[in-house]
Amino acid sequence: MRFFKFANESAIRRAFAVLACVATMPLASAAEPMHALAMYGEPALPAGFSHLPYANPDAPKGGTIRLAESGSFDSLNPWILMGNPVWPIFTQPGLLAEPLMMRSIDEPFTLYGLLAESVETDPDRSWVEFTLRPEARFSDGSPVTVEDVMWSYETLGTKGHPRYTAVWSKVAKMEQTGPRSVRFTFNTADRELAMLMGMRPILKKAQWQGRDFSQSGLMAPIGSGPYVIDKVDPGRAITFRRNPDYWGRDLPVNKGLNNFDEIRFDYFGDANAMFEAFKAGETDVWRELVAARWDRDFDFPAVRDGRVVKSEIPHQRPSGIMGLVMNTRNPIFADWRVREALIEAFNYRFINMTLSGGKDARITSYFSNSDLAMQPGPVTGREAELLAPFADQLLPGTLDGYRLPEGGDRAIDRKGIRAALKLLAEAGWTVRDGELQDAQGRPFAFEILLNQSGSAMRSSSEMRQIVDIFVESLRNLGIQPRVTQLDSAQYVERTNNYQFDMTWYERGLSLSPGNEQLLYWGSAGVTKPGSRNWMGMNSPAAEAMIAEMGRAETPExxxxxxxxxxxxxxxxxxxxxVSYSRISRLAHKSEMHYPENTPLYGDWPGFMPDTWWQEERN
Incomplete structure (x- = not known):
């Protein structure tokens, strides 16, 4: 087993070095071309750097890596709301359709030029201008032009997924300022917008002429990235082939990356089928999400004889949020006391011991495991000032501190059940003849919706085990929810349109949260389909804090x-x-390797398969 620590123990300090240095370093002056752009202070890597610190510039090229996905797909367009797309096209930035700038996963929020050779902005970041590299080419050999950039941004902003349309509304003007330059001027004071404009995929305008971009389909998009789509078996598999004529292969940001000749994704019905395929040697990497299984289930022959090795990869990113979300569009979840009662009834300690042996830590807040997390106890200082105008709107625990119940060692936590019944009674629900009812005699009834293919972080069987324990506990409250499992296409359709009461919810969060938080928690998502605001929250205070994040000029x-x-x-x-892990557990073929200098974000998009390579086993 390999466990790589951060090189020279400096990565934790690097995590917020960019933020901390703003107090002593001036912002870049206006109209000064730069090779990179940081949210605060200066980029960690100077102009002329040789390679990213977490890449191996000497990594050999060649070979094939076979990866697994759950569910199915019916679209090669992940940039719109419609369809069930091949998500690696979106989640592996730069695989197929490159952005103007590339994010370093070794810094909280710094972008380095990719399609853009330089970036300019003013001290207030009221505008940003990018200059394209003259050598940038699409995979068909045609040049990437300003016209392609402007068409991509406008199309994504008007016809794309809500993740793009929300930010586009803050662009006052987009204009070509030179043969290879484009400028975006903003109508909102938000320092992050200059960064976000560098992160949109650039598509070839000519390919989409006469086609409806908002419709899903299996047309292979033309991009400028290191890979092209080689083979598609709809719903079952997709193979990406490395482009030998890739224009950007010698750029410093690409040294040591994109090493495999082929990247293949095979789709399986559920996580159990995926794991069996890995054990049989049909896929090359398995990401284990359950600590107990990591210790218990990896004694098969390939591990014993060294053909498969186990690697643990640390990270310093926030926990994000993962668990069962309650949809407040359903009136029974509108009262916070009801939601708190169901949290009390969820016996976390017993569930965690059952599933992981208690090894993983609980998610205590959305940004736990980072310096961005709320601190225990009453709010103080600048946080108190920001929240003060909304004091009469905030729920109990916001200002004076909130802690999750710990749960008990036995399957039924009687303390939690008593607390839940008290809260439900306060909210107007009482148990009559063994059934929880409101004053009109209507039962407390709801559906728990699950994806039979599982999720990015939990297998369908593990989710079902968690839900089954929870349902058994709810019986003590007179509640008998209905559990429904759907295939991935049906599940995506229902969750995109918020047609559920309770479901499994996962949101990964970064060290640089910003405008995307409106897509997660903004009031527009209460009714607009496709947001990540599955809970249906409508909080002026939350939106004010997100706006404040964009206006902030200091790390503090x-x-x-x-x-x-x-x-x-x-x-x-x-x-x-539920719980989260401070490490990623990856079992992989012994000939698959990755650099020992683990990035700040660890196993995160941009790490695997981007930095990995293949060497023949001795």
Whole structure:
């Protein structure tokens, strides 16, 4: 087993070095071309750097890596709301359709030029201008032009997924300023917008002429990235082939990356089928999400004889949120006391011991495991100032501190059940003839919706085990929810349109939260389909904290705004959280390797398969 620590123990300090240095370093002056752009202070890597610190510039090229996905797909367009797309096209930034700038996963929020050779902005970041590299080419050999950039941004902003349309509304003007330059001027004071404009995929305009971009389909998109789509078996498999004529292969940001000749994704019905395929040697990497299984289930022959090795990869990113989300669009979940009662009834300690042997830590807030997390106890300082105008709107625990119940060692936590019954009674629900009812005699009835293919972080069997224990506990409250499992296409359709009462919910969060938080928690998502606001929250206080994050000019003010948002979200009691791991557990073929200098974000998009390579086993 390999466990790589951060090189020279400096990565934790690097995590917020960019933020901390703003107090002593001036912002870049206006109209000064730069090779990179940081949210605060200066980029960690100077102009002329040789390679990213977490890449191996000497990594050999060649070979094939076979990866597994759960569920199915019916679209090669992940940039719209419609369809069930091949998510690796979206989640592996730069695989197929490159952005203007590339994010370093070794810094909280720094972008380095990719399609863009330089970036310019003013001290207030009221505008940003990018200059394209003259050598940038699409995979068909045609040049990437400003016209392609402008068409991509406008199309994504008007016809794309809500993740793009929300930010586009903050662009006052987009204009070509030179043969290879484009400028975006903003109508909102938000320092992050200059960064976000560098992160949109650039597509070839000519390919989409006469086609409806908003419709899903299996047309292979033309991009400028290192890979092209080689083979598609609809719903079953997709293979990406490395482009030998890739224009950017010698750029410093690409040294040591994109090493495999082929990347293949095979789709399986559920996680159990995926694991069996891995054990049989049909896939090359398995990401284990359950600590107990990591210790218990990896004694098969390939591990014993060294053909498969186990690696543990640390990270310093926030926990994010994961668990069962309650949809407040359903009136029975609108009262915070009801939501708190269901959290009390969820016996976390017993569930965690059953599933992971108690090894993983509980998610205590949306940004736990980071310096952005809310602190225990009453709010103080700048956070208190930010929340004060909303004091009469905030739920109990926001200002004075909120802690999750611990649960008990036995399957039924009687203390939690008593607390839940008291809260439900206060909210107007009482048990009559063994059934929880309101004053009109209507039962407390709801559906728990699950994806039979599982999720990115939990297998369908593990989710079902968690839910079954929870359902058994709810019987003590006179509640008998209905559990429904759907295939991935049906599940995506229902969750995109918020047609559920309770479901499994996962949101990974970064060290640089910003505008995307409106997509997660903004009031527009209460009715607009496709947002990540599955809980249906409508909080002016939360939106004010997100706006404050964009206006913050110092790391201290930014951190205070995020911590204040974390308090609002956690005390909102929208999600019944489970555990998270401070490491990623990857079992993989012994000939698959990755650099020992682990990035700040660890096993995160941009790490695997991007930095990995293949060497023949001795």
């Amino acid at each position: 003010d930014y951190r205070a705004a995020v911590r204040a948002l974390d308090r609002i979200l956690t005390a909102g009691r929208f999600v019944i959280p």
